[in-house]
């Protein structure tokens with residue numbers, strides 16, 4: 001066992017995917033000699049050559065568009081979009097083709113689109129967004145996001161091996177989060193949530209960067225004698241409603257957490273499912289703790305925008321005091 | 324790795340007014356219509372924006388700015404292009420055009436508040452005829468074309484200059500905008516600051532052709548000039564602006580220059596480029612070259628150089644002090660004020676809840 005960062009785990013997972021399958025290709029902006037602006041592809045071009053790991057012109061729509069053609073030709077493209085806020089030029093290709101090609105033609109499209117996402121890194125505009133709901137809303141795509149180094153390794157393996165397209169959101173504020181693991185770590189199936197911490201009074205449902213925040217909240221709550229169960233969704237689409245509902249059937253209360261704005265956010269889907277399928281056991285309305293309904297603010301104010309442990313605990317208190 | 328100096332091929336002379344050694348390749352005085360003070364002013368502005376750029380980098384290193392993207396080496400493009408326009412002509416920048424903003428009279432300290440993380444936009448574009456920064460690459464290009472189409476529809480006479488890097492010319496938005504400009508004969512100047520690098524990706528990875536040649540495909544002219552020659556940039560921009568104002572439509576200028584600094588303060592260029600390449604480009608420095616010529620022409624002497632240096636120093640100092648003293652805006656204001664022209668009651672309520680949560684922590 002050694003202490004592994006999420007950045008290292010993803011880098012290793014990509015390396016192993018390139019080794020395992022000669023059809024795996026990695027490309028995007030600055031992924032070659034630079035090794036990516038976050039160094040996630042560090043060393044890969046050196047090891048696997050410029051045909052399999054290469055820099056592209058600066059054009060997100062074409063980066064995804066050529067992925068469709070390469071997949072059709074039998075490759076497994078793993079394109080990188082440099083930042084969340086720069087995926088929008090590729091939106092047409094992703095929604096109109098990556099998601100729907102199979103439905104139109106019966107041809108599988110094994111593309112894994114890697115996207116560093118989320119805020120809390122003090123960046124300038126367009127570098128801190130959480131666009132996951134747009135993609136989870138689009139049938140034909142799988143949408144996943146890891147919260148730990150081990151899951152990042154395993155989930156990425158599953159994504160690249162999957163015959164369907166996967167949008168793989170990497171919580172960039174957690175790239176340097178460490179875990180004691182051995183690589184390769186265990187496979188993580190797509191569509192399976194995980195109980196990150198067991199508890200009995202309130203289910204806190206999170207994904208990506210906010211799992212760690214929820215765990216912080218759970219540790220503080222414990223000191224006040226409150227027991228929180230933290231669920232890491234890992235996969236937004238398909239969604240593991242079973243794990244979520246089983247937890248809520250135990251705790252009778254739920255708080256959903258994400259960085260994206262609360263309005264129309266992915267939390268609404270979770271809240272609706274719980275409210276519908278576990279209505280009989282709920283002792284408080286499902287609460288959502290999320291980003292404000294404004295454009296992602298300038299860096300100085302991002303801490304006020306993002307959900308933190310305090311805001312989660314307020315929602316927990318309100319849920320416990322309800323009725 | 325390809326050497327950027329080789330981009331300028333023998334059969335492919337870059338149009339310059341000033342040669343690298345500061346001698347003259349044409350007669351700028353007649354062509355440019357600049358007074359002696361006008362010539363010196365181009366120098367003053369280049370010196371001033373370079374000093375401010377260095378100061379901004381220092382401020383970033385001191386933790387006063389979250390990020391800084393230097394434009395070191397690109398001063399001639401910033402100053403030459405901006406000063407060739409009328410103040411009422413509009414400029415649509417990307418994110419590296421701090422020097423252009425200064426030339427337009429935008430307070431540099433105010434501009435830096437964007438990089439201090441206090442605001443996403445620090446000036447009123449309508450006041451300075453200078454659009455907000457556009458961080459998503461190439462997205463400002465269609466905006467500029469739309470503005471130019473509007474100017475043509477109204478017959479209001481403004482010309483628009485949009486500037487972007489070599490990387491931007493790969494993006495769909497860029498091509499779509501170029502095409503619109505050609506079709507609608509928009510009075511717009513496309514100024515490509517071809518600084519060879521797009522973060523770590525070199526020019527040959529952006530295009531197998533020549534940027535200037537692309538204009539032909541959209542039905543208007545394009546030229547490649549020496550972007551480190553302030554007079555060449557000035558002359559080309561002036562000519563393109565006059566042409567656009569006459570109603571003859573768009574023009575593409577590919578200004579060949581070089582990004583002497585890192586892409587931004589987060590970048591480490593030693594991972595992808597050589598010291599030799601940097602050195603080759605330092606010998607083409609836009610300020611040193613122009614200073615040599617001004618001196619040789621008797622337009623500038625040592626006292627003038629010293630005075631301009633002092634002025635730049637004091638501008639940078641003022642910028643530093645004003646930035647440090649810039650009050651942090653009220654969070655509610657900074658985050659909610661500009662989202663909607665008329666906020667809905669629901670939005671208003673969310674703002675109030677947010678503001679009261681700040682007053683009563685926990």
Ligand SMILES: Cc1ncc(C[n+]2csc(CCOP(=O)(O)OP(=O)(O)O)c2C)c(N)n1
Nearest residue numbers: 029086458459460488489490491520521522
């Ligand atoms: C659409 C988009 N994709 C990616 C990025 C990240 N990025 C910022 S600057 C840059 C390179 C831009 O190069 P170029 O257009 O040549 O301009 P320069 O920075 O050299 O001035 C990249 C890839 C971005 N800002 N926007």
